[in-house]
Amino acid sequence: MADAEAFTIRRAELRDVRDIRAIDAQVYSAPWSENLTIQEITGTGRIHFVIEEAHTIVGHAGLAILDGDAHITTIAVGPDNQRRGIGDLLLAELFTAARANGCRALTLEVRVSNTGAIAFYERHGMESAGVRPGYYGDTGEDAVIMWSPQL
Numbered sequence: 001m002a003d004a005e006a007f008t009i010r011r012a013e014l015r016d017v018r019d020i021r022a023i024d025a026q027v028y029s030a031p032w033s034e035n036l037t038i039q040e041i042t043g044t045g046r047i048h049f050v051i052e053e054a055h056t057i058v059g060h061a062g063l064a065i066l067d068g069d070a071h072i073t074t075i076a077v078g079p080d081n082q083r084r085g086i087g088d089l090l091l092a093e094l095f096t097a098a099r100a101n102g103c104r105a106l107t108l109e110v111r112v113s114n115t116g117a118i119a120f121y122e123r124h125g126m127e128s129a130g131v132r133p134g135y136y137g138d139t140g141e142d143a144v145i146m147w148s149p150q151l
Contacts, residue, residue: 007086009093012041012048012060019057020050023078030138032074040073047097051090053081061090063097070098070151072108091124099151106151109135109143121146 012020017037024031032040040062041048048062059077063070072094077086098106109132110117118128126146135143 006053007089008052009049012050016050016057020060023076026079027076049093051086059086059090061094063094065101068104070103070106103151106148108146112142112144118144
């Protein structure tokens with residue numbers, strides 16, 4: 001587990017777009033466009049965090065809130081910083097934000113082939129709630145729908 005004191009989690013700002021996109025380019029096969037990243041940071045009902053170590057962004061995570069439900073839109077940690085517990089810290093921050101906004105449920109989609117991420121979410125109490133066929137436009141891969149029965 002990461003030493004939480006070594007990291008700072010804060011709301012993302014427009015000045016972070018370049019760093020967020022750099023991480024996404026390393027971890028996603030189809031990273032978001034700059035415009036979509038900006039919308040995730042500034043949009044109504046959106047909460048986006050970055051996590052820094054020594055003033056360097058090492059990961060980020062986003063949440064969309066709609067009608068009392070929270071949806072994780074993204075969570076990414078740069079390859080050089082994975083397996084350090086940074087994802088745990090980000091996910092905990094998303095759960096906290098969902099609760100603080102009165103949400104009843106927390107959901108997300110993850111590629112069926114991303115067994116590491118599925119296991120990560122399961123370790124945090126999330127459960128599979130079904131499959132979205134052909135969800136990922138870049139490959140047509142299915143997505144596992146995951147949700148948290150407890151916030």
